[in-house]
Amino acid sequence: MLPINPATAHVMLNRFVDLKPGDWVAQPGANSAVGRLVITLAHLRGLKTLNVVRRDEAADEVRAAGGEHLLASGPDLAADIARELDGEQLSLVLDGLGADAAVALVGALRFGGTIVTYGSLGGGPSQVSNADLLGREVRHTGFWLLTWLSHAPRSEIVDTYRYLGSLVADGSLSVPVEATYRLDDYRRALEHAGAAKRGGKVLFAFDGGQ
Numbered sequence: 001m002l003p004i005n006p007a008t009a010h011v012m013l014n015r016f017v018d019l020k021p022g023d024w025v026a027q028p029g030a031n032s033a034v035g036r037l038v039i040t041l042a043h044l045r046g047l048k049t050l051n052v053v054r055r056d057e058a059a060d061e062v063r064a065a066g067g068e069h070l071l072a073s074g075p076d077l078a079a080d081i082a083r084e085l086d087g088e089q090l091s092l093v094l095d096g097l098g099a100d101a102a103v104a105l106v107g108a109l110r111f112g113g114t115i116v117t118y119g120s121l122g123g124g125p126s127q128v129s130n131a132d133l134l135g136r137e138v139r140h141t142g143f144w145l146l147t148w149l150s151h152a153p154r155s156e157i158v159d160t161y162r163y164l165g166s167l168v169a170d171g172s173l174s175v176p177v178e179a180t181y182r183l184d185d186y187r188r189a190l191e192h193a194g195a196a197k198r199g200g201k202v203l204f205a206f207d208g209g210q
Contacts, residue, residue, distance in 0.1 A: 010164060182207075
């Protein structure tokens with residue numbers, strides 16, 4: 001699983017903004033696989049994450065991943081963000097949902113701050129107002145891992161996976177796995193993987209006899 005979600009989280013934290021320890025990174029849908037990896041990788045760099053979720057049970061997943069600053073989406077989200085930041089501002093917003101999921105977070109970006117869209121699970125493109133783009137020079141860009149793999153220097157790609165591999169090896173980085181199946185049990189594995197609610201990845205386990 002290392003080449004996809006961990007790499008996505010790592011590159012987004014390093015490519016677009018020169019983040020320093022103590023800077024704030026925010027994300028809606030923080031309980032997603034990428035969202036939980038962002039929390040882990042940001043913590044290793046001394047960054048603070050502001051994490052927004054839509055469901056109470058999702059909050060438990062974010063806390064388990066180390067997300068200390070946690071908010072629920074709703075009509076008072078903008079005020080909740082301001083209270084949590086306590087006078088500080090966001091440097092980076094990572095949006096995998098799209099639509100209006102990140103509107104309140106974009107409003108808390110510093111002048112010249114950046115929002116990166118890497119998905120549209122909410123059913124549409126991220127909404128960034130002209131007031132934010134023109135008045136505060138907020139930068140809105142996108143990220144897709146395959147595009148990065150196609151255009152990044154080979155040395156950057158090698159360094160990225162070497163770094164992530166070292167974190168897996170020393171136990172700093174992991175991905176929740178809910179179940180493993182043998183290949184000959186693929187029907188149950190696919191049914192499980194398609195379930196609406198899961199607590200982790202569903203994987204095939206290989207052994208010497210297969």
